[in-house]
Each structure stands twice: as C-alpha cells, then as structure tokens.
Amino acid sequence: MSPTSELWKLNTLDSAQAYLASPGNNVRLQNYIGNEFSEHSNPDSWIESLNPRTGEVIANLPRSDASDVARAVDAASQAFPSWSKTSRQARSDILLRIAAIIHEEKETFAVWESLDQGKTLSRARVEVDRAISNFRYFATYILHEEGSARFVDGQPSTLTYEHRSPIGVFALISPWNMPLYLLTWKIAPCIAFGCTGVAKPSEVTSITAFLLGEVFRQAQLPPGVMNIVFGDGPGAGSTLVKSPLVRGVSFTGGTKTGISIRRDTVEDIGKHLSLELGGKNPTLVFDDVDLDQAVPIAAQAAFENSGQICLCGSRIYVHRAIYEKFISALVDYVQQHYRCGETVGPVVSRPHYDKIRSYLLQAQSEKAAFLTGDVPSEAPTGGYWIEPTVLTDLGTDSIVMHEEIFGPVVTVSAFDTEEEAIKLANDNPNGLASVLLTKDGSRMRRVGERIDAGLVWVNCWLVRELGTAFGGMKASGTGREGGAHSRDVFTNLRTLHVR
Numbered sequence: 001m002s003p004t005s006e007l008w009k010l011n012t013l014d015s016a017q018a019y020l021a022s023p024g025n026n027v028r029l030q031n032y033i034g035n036e037f038s039e040h041s042n043p044d045s046w047i048e049s050l051n052p053r054t055g056e057v058i059a060n061l062p063r064s065d066a067s068d069v070a071r072a073v074d075a076a077s078q079a080f081p082s083w084s085k086t087s088r089q090a091r092s093d094i095l096l097r098i099a100a101i102i103h104e105e106k107e108t109f110a111v112w113e114s115l116d117q118g119k120t121l122s123r124a125r126v127e128v129d130r131a132i133s134n135f136r137y138f139a140t141y142i143l144h145e146e147g148s149a150r151f152v153d154g155q156p157s158t159l160t161y162e163h164r165s166p167i168g169v170f171a172l173i174s175p176w177n178m179p180l181y182l183l184t185w186k187i188a189p190c191i192a193f194g195c196t197g198v199a200k201p202s203e204v205t206s207i208t209a210f211l212l213g214e215v216f217r218q219a220q221l222p223p224g225v226m227n228i229v230f231g232d233g234p235g236a237g238s239t240l241v242k243s244p245l246v247r248g249v250s251f252t253g254g255t256k257t258g259i260s261i262r263r264d265t266v267e268d269i270g271k272h273l274s275l276e277l278g279g280k281n282p283t284l285v286f287d288d289v290d291l292d293q294a295v296p297i298a299a300q301a302a303f304e305n306s307g308q309i310c311l312c313g314s315r316i317y318v319h320r321a322i323y324e325k326f327i328s329a330l331v332d333y334v335q336q337h338y339r340c341g342e343t344v345g346p347v348v349s350r351p352h353y354d355k356i357r358s359y360l361l362q363a364q365s366e367k368a369a370f371l372t373g374d375v376p377s378e379a380p381t382g383g384y385w386i387e388p389t390v391l392t393d394l395g396t397d398s399i400v401m402h403e404e405i406f407g408p409v410v411t412v413s414a415f416d417t418e419e420e421a422i423k424l425a426n427d428n429p430n431g432l433a434s435v436l437l438t439k440d441g442s443r444m445r446r447v448g449e450r451i452d453a454g455l456v457w458v459n460c461w462l463v464r465e466l467g468t469a470f471g472g473m474k475a476s477g478t479g480r481e482g483g484a485h486s487r488d489v490f491t492n493l494r495t496l497h498v499r
C-alpha cells in the first residue's frame with residue numbers, strides 16, 4: 001500500500017482539517033527513489049512542518065542526509081542512459097498520463113497545497129491547473145520541435161546541422177510559495193527533454209511533492225527517472241547540488257541561496273545552472289489610467305498569495321497628479337477585497353511572519369503611514385496572519401522600499417515625470433518583474449523597453465504563455481526557462497558538419 005493512501009481520501013478541506021485536528025494525526029512523508037517510497041537512512045532525523053493557519057504540526061518529513069541524496073542521484077544516473085534514448089512519443093505519453101492523473105485528483109492536490117502553504121483554496125486550484133499545464137505543455141512541445149539542416153556556403157557536399165542531447169541528471173530545487181506549480185515547472189521539462197532528476201521541494205511545504213511521487217508511480221514513469229528527496233537546504237539541497245553526478249541545477253528561491261549554489265558549483269564549469277531568484281518589483285501608475293481598472297491590477301499584483309509570489313508588485317509609484325485619488329481608491333479596494341481568512345491566507349511560517357514583522361517595525365520606526373494593516377503581534381496565536389498593509393511616507397532610501405519582504409506589504413510613493421518613474425523603478429538590485437499601468441500606447445513601449453525586468457506586464461499581471469522566456473535580470477537570476485529556453489537548460493547543443 002502506498003504511504004500516500006490516506007491523503008487521497010481526504011480531498012475536501014473539511015475532511016482534511018478534521019483529520020489533522022485529531023491528536024497525533026499528521027502527514028508522514030517518505031522519500032521517493034527508484035519509483036518506490038522508502039524510509040530515509042536516519043530514522044531519528046525528521047523536520048516538523050507547521051500548519052500556517054493553526055501553528056500545529058501538519059507534516060513530518062525526512063531530514064535526508066548525504067546517503068539518501070546519493071541513493072537518489074544513483075537512481076537517476078542509472079535511469080539516464082535508457083531514458084535519454086526513449087522516443088519523444090513515449091516520453092510525451094507518460095507526461096500526458098501524469099497530467100491526466102493530477103487533473104483527476106485536482107481537488108486533493110488543491111486541498112493539501114492550501115493547508116500546507118496557507119494559500120486560499122481558490123488560489124491553490126489555479127496553481128494545480130498550472131501544474132497540469134506544465135506537463136501538457138512540455139509533453140506536446142517535444143513532438144513539435146523543428147530543426148534545420150543546410151549546406152555550408154560554397155561547399156555543396158557538406159551538410160551542417162545542430163543536434164541536441166539531454167544533459168544528464170538534474171537537481172531541481174524549489175521554494176515554498178507555489179510548491180507544486182514551481183516544482184512541476186522544472187520536473188516537466190527535465191523529463192520531457194530526456195534528462196533524469198532528483199527533486200528537492202522546500203522543507204516548509206513538501207506535501208504535494210509527496211503526492212506527486214505516487215502520481216509518477218501510477219503513470220509508470222520508469223524507475224529512477226524522477227526521484228524526490230525531502231530535507232533542508234544546507235543538508236540535502238547543498239549535498240545534491242554538489243554531487244559530481246549532477247550535471248545541472250534548476251533552482252528557484254532566494255537570492256542568497258542562489259549565490260550559495262553558484263559558489264558550491266563554481267569549480268564544476270560544465271554544470272548547467274538556471275537560477276530564478278528574488279524580486280522587488282515596481283508597479284508604475286501613470287496619470288492617464290482609469291482608476292477602476294488600474295487599482296484592481298495594482299492590488300492583485302501586491303497581495304495575491306499574501307504577497308508571497310516573487311513577481312508581486314511591492315513598490316507602487318504613482319504620478320503625482322493622481323496620487324491622492326489613487327491612494328484613496330487603493331485603500332477602499334484593499335479593505336473591500338482583501339480580507340484575512342476569506343480572500344487572504346496566513347503567511348507560510350513563523351520565521352517568515354517574524355521577518356515580515358521586522359520590516360513593519362522598521363517602517364513604523366521610520367514614521368511610515370499605515371493606510372491599511374498594522375505591525376502584527378509579537379506572539380501570534382492561531383496561525384500566522386498579517387493584514388494586507390499599504391504603506392506611504394517612506395524615504396526612497398528605506399530598506400522597506402529596497403529589500404524583498406515577500407509578504408502582504410506594499411509601499412506607495414509619487415513621481416513627477418516619466419524619466420523619474422523609470423529611475424525609481426530601476427533603482428534596485430533586483431530585476432525580475434514590473435507592471436506598467438497606462439493607456440498611452442507609445443509609453444507602453446518607451447517605458448516598457450527600459451525597465452530592468454525580465455518580465456514587463458502592461459495593464460495586466462502574471463499573464464503567462466509557457467513558451468515565452470521567464471526569468472530575471474540583475475540579482476534576480478541567471479538564465480531563462482519556458483519553451484525553447486527550458487530546452488536550452490536541459491540539453492547540450494553540438495553543431496555537426498558532415499561531408
């Protein structure tokens with residue numbers, strides 16, 4: 001019997017919450033290696049993961065050590081020669097089976113994602129849909145790839161063409177904010193392009209990855225093609241990244257961790273690195289907007305998933321001519337639409353709550369105006385709730401305006417000219433995403449093409465087309481993923497000249 005069996009039956013929030021409310025009931029995870037769930041090597045070494053809505057234990061997961069990681073990497077290495085030669089059609093069929101099973105079990109995934117991460121059930125459903133799309137997209141992408149061959153100029157008997165081959169074993173490491181969405185954004189292209197891998201989800205939110213292991217088993221993904229080890233970053237994560245058998249790392253998470261990974265792999269020049277890191281994203285609101293259209297976009301960009309999306313627009317800059325009107329409309333909108341316990345979930349963990357609180361204390365000490373929200377209690381009871389918080393009156397040098405808070409906190413300030421707006425937007429080490437709100441078509445391009453951001457959304461936010469490049473500039477990362485960019489991450493390219 002699968003160790004996940006109990007969870008599949010708990011596919012409503014009520015039933016899962018009733019289960020967790022019984023003393024001693026929580027989820028006990030096992031690593032998934034070579035298509036089998038197995039105990040980790042040190043039976044006394046576990047990580048407790050807490051329920052963000054209650055502060056009670058929701059899961060115990062293995063604190064995998066170097067021997068567990070080595071076992072998973074070996075399984076992936078052994079699976080690689082055969083998987084890399086498996087036909088695209090066969091790989092595609094398996095990916096589509098995985099998508100179909102997740103689709104059938106969508107509600108179970110959404111319920112456990114919501115409970116584990118704290119996100120609302122409706123947000124969790126959106127993310128499970130995206131996980132399904134991740135598998136479907138790469139399943140079909142590999143069937144439609146085009147190649148080209150041509151004769152070398154002046155040498156009609158010499159043909160030249162580009163040939164790609166899968167790189168090998170990948171480490172796939174993901175954060176806690178969109179657990180299934182982001183892990184599958186790595187797993188799907190990894191196996192689609194013929195690589196094998198070891199996935200290490202965040203120790204803060206590991207439950208849906210545990211369910212995913214069972215999906216792989218049911219979809220008959222060959223043993224070892226994808227393995228999942230649970231554990232912490234400095235232990236399992238770092239060991240995995242450093243393994244010489246691991247030939248590439250696709251990582252999403254914090255910038256500091258990205259730097260550690262780069263440092264840990266610096267001597268292994270051939271190891272492919274794709275790093276998707278943090279953001280402190282600007283939203284620019286120009287004076288030609290209709291407030292009833294602009295305000296909901298700015299608010300959603302700030303507060304979706306309690307502000308815990310790397311793409312969230314956490315610095316709003318508004319043209320001074322509409323500043324007062326915008327602020328008052330934003331405050332009304334936030335008070336009406338973003339309410340803790342209804343449309344807003346708690347933040348993910350106690351350490352994260354403390355981190356966000358420390359920025360709010362800093363804002364208070366700098367005499368910021370709290371137009372909504374407040375500094376939350378030092379000792380939260382019954383979950384890690386932080387009210388959506390709109391701050392104004394901070395100086396441009398404030399760390400609250402410069403550092404990624406990754407919570408339901410947005411700052412609003414004014415600008416006078418387009419040039420100043422661009423300067424303020426770019427005055428940050430990060431360069432992940434940005435939002436422009438304007439009706440002026442030429443400004444959309446004029447400003448949009450000068451913002452330091454891998455993603456620019458004009459009059460919209462978090463619109464995704466999975467073939468386009470996703471990733472950040474400056475401190476927000478190196479490399480791009482999506483469509484052909486993901487293919488570049490997971491394959492080696494050689495050019496042949498054949499006479």
Ligand SMILES: NC(=O)c1ccc[n+]([C@@H]2O[C@H](COP(=O)([O-])OP(=O)(O)OC[C@H]3O[C@@H](n4cnc5c(N)ncnc54)[C@H](O)[C@@H]3O)[C@@H](O)[C@H]2O)c1
Pocket residue numbers: 173174175176177182200201202203231232233234236237238239241252253254255257258260261276277278279309310404406432472476477
């Ligand atoms: N650019 C993006 O696409 C994107 C997406 C989501 C989140 N993020 C960023 O992620 C951060 C929040 O997530 P987090 O707190 O889970 O990030 P984190 O960097 O602390 O952890 C991410 C993952 O890395 C692992 N890890 C930690 N130290 C490691 C090490 N030394 N070697 C290998 N693995 C290690 C963790 O266990 C976890 O699985 C935010 O900064 C956010 O902006 C970026």
Ligand SMILES: O=C/C=C/C=C(\O)C(=O)O
Pocket residue numbers: 177178182185308309310311464470
């Ligand atoms: O929190 C970060 C969100 C990342 C989103 C994606 O990687 C994506 O939409 O593909």
